Amino acid sequence: MSTTNPNLAALFLNFSRLRLFDRYWPRLKECVAQLTDEQIWWRPNDASNSIGNLILHLNGNVGQWLVASFNKDEDKRNRPAEFAAKEGATVAELIARLGATLDAAAAVLDRLTVDELLAPYEIQGYHVHGLDAVYQVVEHFGLHYGQIVYITKLLTARDLDFYKELKKTGRAPAHHQSPKVSDSGPIYCVRPLMAAAPSPRAEFPADRP
Numbered sequence: 777m778s779t780t781n782p783n784l785a786a787l788f789l790n791f792s793r794l795r796l797f798d799r800y801w802p803r804l805k806e807c808v809a810q811l812t813d814e815q816i817w818w819r820p821n822d823a824s825n826s827i828g829n830l831i832l833h834l835n836g837n838v839g840q841w842l843v844a845s846f847n848k849d850e851d852k853r854n855r856p857a858e859f860a861a862k863e864g865a866t867v868a869e870l871i872a873r874l875g876a877t878l879d880a881a882a883a884v885l886d887r888l889t890v891d892e893l894l895a896p897y898e899i900q901g902y903h904v905h906g907l908d909a910v911y912q913v914v915e916h917f918g919l920h921y922g923q924i925v926y927i928t929k930l931l932t933a934r935d936l937d938f939y940k941e942l943k944k945t946g947r948a949p950a951h952h953q954s955p956k957v958s959d960s961g962p963i964y965c966v967r968p969l970m971a972a973a974p975s976p977r978a979e980f981p982a983d984r985p
Contacts (some may be wrong), residue, residue, distance in 0.1 A: 788907070792914050793885050800921040801878060803938055804831075805871060807928040813866045815931050825859060827927055830920045831870045831946045832858040835877050841913045842881040845899045846892060846906065853900075885910070 808816060808827060817828045833855075840853040865873070893906040905914070925936060968983070 781976055782890060785893055788893075789885055789888060793882070793911055793915050794884075795883060796917060797878065800917050801875075803936075804921050807936065808867050808871060808926050810928060810932055810934075811867060816867050816870065817863050818927075818931065819862075820930075825923075827860070827924050828863075828865065828870060829859050829861060830924055831874055832861060832865075834917055834920055835874045837916050838874075838881050838913055839877045841899055841909050841916075842884050843877065845897050845909055846884045846888065847880075851900075881913070897956070 788855075808831075811827070815827075816831075817826045819826045819829075835852045836855055836858050840851055843849065844851045888906065888910070893910070895906050897904055897909060899905060899909055925938075928934075929936065
């Protein structure tokens, strides 16, 4: 399959949207809706982060890697401040802030082209391709969303029941399964993307934050 295959690019972007906006984000909101403003800033120890810190961190990462980079906006992120905060914003304020950033990110993902996915960028001092940036955001969001789920369970002692469809057989019913892909591309409707010439492989350290 060509590296410029528009179906492949559309499938990648569609799955990225599904993970960010249909899975991680709704479940994150469901977690914090159960917590008080005091609980949102609880830390188990000084070496760990609160849910408040993690939400600020996700907001900074999505804004920097998806929104500012592809929109060519000024990068105003202050990463140290995301972890230094110990109180201040309420649950509602944190969710509103991250929600606005995710809305902007959704608009970016809806209009990205193959050219942009293959183009080189410098983000946070790292030299990457556009595809790397999208993948990094989805991976990074999933990592910290999982931490938020774990802290929520610690504080509430409740099963959040996010995978109830797997409890009976360990397999998802047909209506929960991901769309299948045929040799000619995904069987659901995706927006075709313009092809572009591949660019040289970018430097992408494994420990990017």
